[in-house]
Amino acid sequence: xxxxxxxxxxxxxxxxxxxxxxxxxxxxxxxxxxxxxxxxxxxxxxxxxxxxxxxxxxxxxxxxxxxxxxxxxxxxxxxxxxxxxxxxxxxxxxxxxxxxxxxxxxxxxxxxxxxxxxxxxxxxxxxxxxxxxxxxxxxxxxxxxxxxxxxxxxxxxxxxxxxxxxxxxxxxxxxxxxxxxxxxxxxxxxxxxxxxxxxxxxxxxxxxxxxxxxxxxxxxxxxxxxxxxxxxxxxxxxxxxxxxxxxxxxxxxxxxxxxxxxxxxxxxxxxxxxxxxxxxxxxxxxxxxxxxxxxxxxxxxxxxxxxxxxxxxxxxxxxxxxxxxxxxxxxxxxxxxxxxxxxxxxxxxxxxxxxxxxxxxxxxxxxxxxxxxxxxxxxxxxxxxxxxxxxxxxxxxxxxxxxxxxxxxxxxxxxxxxxxxxxxxxxxxxxxxxxxxxxxxxxxxxxxxxxxxxxxxxxxxxxxxxxxxxxxxxxxxxxxxxxxxxxxxxxxxxxxxxxxxxxxxxxxxxxxxxxxxxxxxxxxxxxxxxxxxxxxxxxxxxxxxxxxxxxxxxxxxxxxxxxxxxxxxxxxxxxxxxxxxxxxxxxxxxxxxxxxxxxxxxxxxxxxxxxxxxxxxxxxxxxxxxxxxxxxxxxxxxxxxxxxxxxxxxxxxxxxxxxxxxxxxxxxxxxxxxxxxxxxxxxxxxxxxxxxxxxxxxxxxxxxxxxxxxxxxxxxxxxxxxxxxxxxxxxxxxxxxxxxxxxxxxxxxxxxxxxxxx
Numbered sequence: 005x006x007x008x009x010x011x012x013x014x015x016x017x018x019x020x021x022x023x024x025x026x027x028x029x030x031x032x033x034x035x036x037x038x039x040x041x042x043x044x045x046x047x048x049x050x051x052x053x054x055x056x057x058x059x060x061x062x063x064x065x066x067x068x069x070x071x072x073x074x075x076x077x078x079x080x081x082x083x084x085x086x087x088x089x090x091x092x093x094x095x096x097x098x099x100x101x102x103x104x105x106x107x108x109x110x111x112x113x114x115x116x117x118x119x120x121x122x123x124x125x126x127x128x129x130x131x132x133x134x135x136x137x138x139x140x141x142x143x144x145x146x147x148x149x150x151x152x153x154x155x156x157x158x159x160x161x162x163x164x165x166x167x168x169x170x171x172x173x174x175x176x177x178x179x180x181x182x183x184x185x186x187x188x189x190x191x192x193x194x195x196x197x198x199x200x201x202x203x204x205x206x207x208x209x210x211x212x213x214x215x216x217x218x219x220x221x222x223x224x225x226x227x228x229x230x231x232x233x234x235x236x237x238x239x240x241x242x243x244x245x246x247x248x249x250x251x252x253x254x255x256x257x258x259x260x261x262x263x264x265x266x267x268x269x270x271x272x273x274x275x276x277x278x279x280x281x282x283x284x285x286x287x288x289x290x291x292x293x294x295x296x297x298x299x300x301x302x303x304x305x306x307x308x309x310x311x312x313x314x315x316x317x318x319x320x321x322x323x324x325x326x327x328x329x330x331x332x333x334x335x336x337x338x339x340x341x342x343x344x345x346x347x348x349x350x351x352x353x354x355x356x357x358x359x360x361x362x363x364x365x366x367x368x369x370x371x372x373x374x375x376x377x378x379x380x381x382x383x384x385x386x387x388x389x390x391x392x393x394x395x396x397x398x399x400x401x402x403x404x405x406x407x408x409x410x411x412x413x414x415x416x417x418x419x420x421x422x423x424x425x426x427x428x429x430x431x432x433x434x435x436x437x438x439x440x441x442x443x444x445x446x447x448x449x450x451x452x453x454x455x456x457x458x459x460x461x462x463x464x465x466x467x468x469x470x471x472x473x474x475x476x477x478x479x480x481x482x483x484x485x486x487x488x489x490x491x492x493x494x495x496x497x498x499x500x501x502x503x504x505x506x507x508x509x510x511x512x513x514x515x516x517x518x519x520x521x522x523x524x525x526x527x528x529x530x531x532x533x534x535x536x537x538x539x540x541x542x543x544x545x546x547x548x549x550x551x552x553x554x555x556x557x558x559x560x561x562x563x564x565x566x567x568x569x570x571x572x573x574x575x576x577x578x579x580x581x582x583x584x585x586x587x588x589x590x591x592x593x594x595x596x597x598x599x600x601x602x603x604x605x606x607x608x609x610x611x612x613x614x615x616x617x618x619x620x621x622x623x624x625x626x627x628x629x630x631x632x633x634x635x636x637x638x639x640x641x642x643x644x645x646x647x648x649x650x651x652x653x654x655x656x657x658x659x660x661x662x663x664x665x666x667x668x669x670x671x672x673x674x675x676x677x678x679x680x681x682x683x684x685x686x687x688x689x690x691x692x693x694x695x696x697x698x699x700x701x702x703x704x705x706x707x708x709x710x711x712x713x714x715x716x717x718x719x720x721x722x723x724x725x726x727x728x729x730x731x732x733x734x735x736x737x738x739x740x741x742x743x744x745x746x747x748x749x750x751x752x753x754x755x756x757x758x759x760x761x762x
Contacts, residue, residue, distance in 0.1 A: 006052045011035050013059050014042055015485060015537035017520075022469055022565075030534040037525040038534055041459040042486060065195035068489035069542040070185055074203045081197075083170040088190040090174040093199060096181035180549060182492055198492040200542055205578030206551040206558045209509070209689045210433045213251030214747045216244060218695040219271075219614055219705050220255045220284065221323055222721050225731035227288070230312030230328040234419040235286030236731055237436070238426040243735050245430025248744050253427065254437035254511060254692060256614065258284055258420070260366070262445040263378045267325050269717035270706075272441045272513065273479065275378070275448030278502055279366050280420060282336065282412035283329045289422070290415055292342035293335075305335050317728045322718040336415075340408055355414045362498060364399075365390055365453035367409035371402040379447035390453050420506040427508065434557055434690075435508030440499075442514045443480030457487045457495050461526045464517070468531055469565055475522075475530025482521050485538045493546045500547060504554035511608075515560030515579065518543040519570055544577050559608045559690070563587065581607040583688065585679060586622065586655070597658045600685035609688035611679050611697065614705045618694065619676045620724065621702040623652060630704075634713045655679075673700065673739055681746045691747060698740035699733075700724035 008018045016038050019029045036046045044059075045051040070081045077083075082091070172187070178201050185199035223232035223240065237255060244250035259274035260281045261267050274281075287293060296302060309331050315321035344352060356363065368390070369380070376383045386394030399406065420436075427435035443464050444450045451458050458481045466476040488496060503510055512518075519540040524533035551558050559580045562571055571581060581604065588598040603609065611619045617627030628648050632641045656675065659665045664681040667674035676697060683691050696705075701722045707714040720728040734740060 006049070006056060007032060007035060007046060010044065010046055010052055010056050010059065011039065013056075014039060014044055016042070017535040017537075020467060020535055022467060028467075031532055034525055034528070034532050034534050037528075038459075038462065038523050038536060041462045041523070041525075042484060042536075065189065065193055066185065066187055066197040067539075068486075069198045069200060069493070069539055071541045071545040072199065072201045073545070074180075074201075076204060078171055078175075082172055082175065085172050085187060086189045086191075089172050090188050091172045092174055092186040092188075093176065093178045094184040094186065095178050096183050180552065182497065182546070182549070184492075198489065198542075200493075200545040200549065202545040202549040203552045204548075205576075206548050207555055208578055209557045209580070210251065212689060212691075212749070213433050214684075214691040214693065215250045215252030215254065215432075215434070215437070216240070216695045216698075217254045217610060217613070217692045218256075218721075219717070220258065221271075221325070221717070222705060222719060223695070223731055223734075224313055224317060224720050224728070227286075228313055229287065229306075229309035229331060230316060231283075231323045231325065232731075233286045234284050234416070234423055235289050238419075238423040240731060240735075241423060241427035241432060241436065242430045245427060245432040247735075249431070249748065251432050252434035252437050252508060252690070253432075254509075254608075255439060257439040257441045257513075259441060259444075260449065261325070262448045263373060265326065267329070268445070269323075269325055271439075271717065273443075273445050274441060275369075275445050276366055276450045277441055277444055278362055278450060278499055279413050280416045282416045283325060283332060285332060285336070285412070285416055285419060287332060287335050287339070289419060290336075290339055291348065292339045292344070295342050296338060301338060302335060305331050316720050317730065322715050323720060325718075336412060337408065340411055352411065352414050355417065356410060359410075359413070362453070363410055363413060364406065366449050367406045367413070368395070368399050368402065369449040369452050370409040371405035372398060373449075374405065375402075380452040381447055388452070390455070417506065424506045424508060432508070436506070437509040437511055437557075437559065438503050438507040439511045440503055440513060442478065442517055443482065446479065446481045451481060454495055457483055457491070459484045459523065462523045463526065465522050465524045465530045465533060466564075467522050467533060467535075475524075475533065477524050477530045477533075482523055482536070483538075485536065489539060489542065493542060496543065497546050497550060500550040501554075504550055504556050507554070507556055509557035509559060510551065511559045511561060512547075512579075513561050515562050515574065516566055516570055518547070519567060519573075540573065544573070544579075547579070548577050561613075563613075575604075575606055578606075580689065582613075583607045583609045583686075584613060584616065585609070585611050585683065586616075586651070597655050599658075600662075600682055601687070603686035603688060605687040605689060607688050608690040608692050609683045609686050610692035610694065611676075611683065612694045615708055617704055618701050619679055619697045620672055620700050621704070623656075623672055623675050623679075624702070625649060625652070626702050627704065630707070634707070634710060636707075636709055636713075658682075673742070676700070677743050677746050680743060684747050693744070693747070695734070696721045698743050699729055699737050700739060702726070 011018050016035055017030060018035055019027050021027050039046045044055050046055055065085070067081055070079060072078060072082075085091075178199070180201050180203065183199040183201065185197045187195045218240070220233070220237055221231040223236050224230075225232070225236045225239065228236060237253065241253045244253060257271040257274065257277070258280045259271065260276040260279050261271075261283070262273065262275040309328070312324065312327055312331070316323055372380070372383065372387060376387070380388055384394070386392050387398060389395060424435045446463075460481060462482055463477050464480045464482045465478050466472070468475040483495070500510070518538060520535045520537045522530075522533045523536050524530050547558065557580065558578070559582065560574050562574065562581045563584065574581065583603060588603060589595050590598050590602075612622070621627040621630070625645055625648055628637075628641070628644050631637055632644070637644050656665065656669070659675075659678040659682060662682070662685070664685075665674065665678040680691070680693065699721065702724060703719055703722060703726065705719060706716045710716060721734065722728045729737070
């Protein structure tokens, strides 16, 4: 009982339920190991007793984090304080970095009222009041005083919130932000906590919009250096917005990759999520490129890059990220020798000041990795600590390389901004949808620079389920929930700000991780893991706050097994879900395909994702035969094909019954169009079209469960025969235009005032 009690106090599960009628106990050794990773000794019965006493003796006057939502009653943490308690809020500074002493002017204390604006008046979206949109389809939440101005936020709504008699004495309405809350009781007990004040919901997309989903590396153009780049992304967005009326382009995570030979090609296991990878740079778009006088070396590099692209596009070669980076690295080092103009230098200095220590640490890790290899655990002992004297000396010695990596981060951020601007200029309501991976490589830049935030010796994964009896280990060290709370969620906040800086929306992979994650102790199978809970209310509040400031939509990938209540909690805060056609069935009824009118509205609806078969492969059964060739089937080929054909036939029958397949059976391009007609018939706010589907590509970009058996994350977009196609060929494809025609609205509709997106 002692171990279970101690585990519960620290959010560590001692059992879990893979299905409603099954409960599985977690091994004690696992619980002890996870508690140790959280800094809690439970190795012996006596240690458990000591840790219990220490944990239970801590002040319970306040939880580590208190969340206050706009327009909603104050939380019990405030209203339930002992009578006579007084509170003081130390507000976040207007710059968003430090703390400003004192508290704001008095305001209504019930619920979160409107925060004072720059003129001393209350301005907020409260009590259901809605602000007017910015004309882009994204709602414009009112800006609270003291918080940054977000893009796309125009106009405010003013409201009065009634005073709540349950509010503690001294409570004044702070602006949106992350503050420090100080409480003093009549008997002189004191406590402090992080206070997150956030809007009730994230900005919302328009009533209906469509766009493309694409793995950027796979999108080669005639000018690419062997893989798709940010120039290609900007070009795709500009073309899709102007020609097709698309509202967004969603890309894979563009995080900084973990270097190696070969580099891990997965965009979901990066070295750092805080900074983008300069391999995505379009070299010729850098202004200093045109100022190089000796162009002979650059011309040679461009010829080598053209040969790389030719090999991928016409000779069956895979995308070789390492070869691409080697060419770009040489070119970028030459370009970095060109002096910046005064204006460019000022912009670079501003970027350095904005990014601060985080960028300096990242750049130093990159420089040290060039000398000692990418795994910082194998570096000389003194360099494993980013704050050691030896590391400080290395920082000075490697100043030129550190500056280079800082400049590459700036150049990449600049081109990310250019891509979003191109999307907006083309009329896209949302623009670029960036992707946030679940975690980072255990030996990468983030785990070195933020070592105290990570649970070392642990890996994130998934428990056994009906689809994978052995569970999963993703090789990603998790954040410690206690460390996040102790630091006011600064790491999560900084991560979001960086990603949202040049995004119209953010997709969060495995969004259920805001609530809990499956931790697997090092050296043990995934079946020996357990769930560790996070303060979901605090995580959501930080997410909503930063999305509000950026004026960005948020899409959560909520596929697979989802804990009860998670989807409802996300929907309440305006976070869209993800609905994939083949998985949308009446699971509580007859299990048949779900009729379009029964789909949820607040979602991104699509036919497939990067981890699933393309629509053409799904319709033809090619994905089953591929898995058979690779030895991945757990049943006979005949059994798998029979089940797959039956499932697909049910969907095709529904499409035919709904008169969405007028061409009849046997026409695969027509069936792909019918699938998207169905998506268009749902109420989903966002419809995502997998770009390879537009040209009939049958190869998955990633085949889960494989490593060397399949070229994951290295395939260019191709036609039905597997021949790679360029961006120019894709945009000219009759098949693409026929498919996208089904998503064009039949007529313009104006929603009544009460139904406009908020």
